[in-house]
Amino acid sequence: MPTYDYFCSANSRTVEVTHKMSEGIATWGELCNKAGIETDDTPANATVKRLITGGAIISNSGSEPPCASGGCCPGGSCGL
Incomplete structure (x- = not known):
């Protein structure tokens, strides 16, 4: 589901x-x-x-790892 930022000019607050x-x-x-x-x-x-905004999408599918190693690549080889 996407996340959105909203701004209220009445109180100058931004809420995600x-x-x-x-x-x-x-x-x-x-x-x-x-x-x-x-x-x-x-x-x-x-x-x-x-x-x-950039329009982030949060997925709960969990069916595929973010890279081939199954997690975040410390050396940055997967580009994430």
């Missing part, structure tokens, strides 16, 4: 959350609910904007 590509988050309250954090003094209806 994971959700389906088809989902969208529009308010600070929705973002806090998804991230499992408190809204604190920021109004729940304050708008948030998704930031453009």
Whole structure:
């Protein structure tokens, strides 16, 4: 599932959350609910904007190792 960074101009905070590509988050309250954090003094209806990032994808498949050695290559030979 991809991770996204959202910025709230009402409190100048950026929060990272994971959700389906088809989902969208529009308010600070929705973002806090998804991230499992408190809204604190920021109004729940304050708008948030998704930031453009590299778009990391987290996979739980575990079917293939990240490189031929079965783990991270200390010498950097696999390029990871």
